Amino acid sequence: LDQLVVESDQLAFNPTETFDWENTVRYSLGVRHAMNDTTVLxxxxxxxxxxxxxxxxxxISPDSDRVWLTLGAGFTPVENM
Incomplete structure (x- = not known):
């Protein structure tokens, strides 16, 4: 995204915000562990x-590098659920 241009007949001027953002990369790794037939972590x-x-x-859009940590669980009490 290079810039944001607001165009409106209601405004006295059309504001422009220059971003000059760059492409980035996201790295991720996940694990899944089946505790038994009904529970997954x-x-x-x-x-x-x-x-x-x-x-x-x-x-307008403050941003910074970030690290995400996630936890989850799945539980299937009966076969059709």
Whole structure:
């Protein structure tokens, strides 16, 4: 996303916000463990890079690098559920 241009007949001017964002990469890894026939545990971790640097950060869409941690579980008490 290079820029956001707001066009409106209701405004005295059409504001433009220049972003100059970059492409990024997200890395993730997950595991699934079946405890028994009815219960499954899941966990994951991901690292996501920001599209913005310190010179092009915007108050409209502030962003930064982040790390995601996830936990989950599945339970099937009966076969058809």
């Amino acid at each position: 899941r966990a994951g971790v991901a690292q996501e890079e920001s599209t913005q640097g310190t010179d092009n950060r915007s108050a």
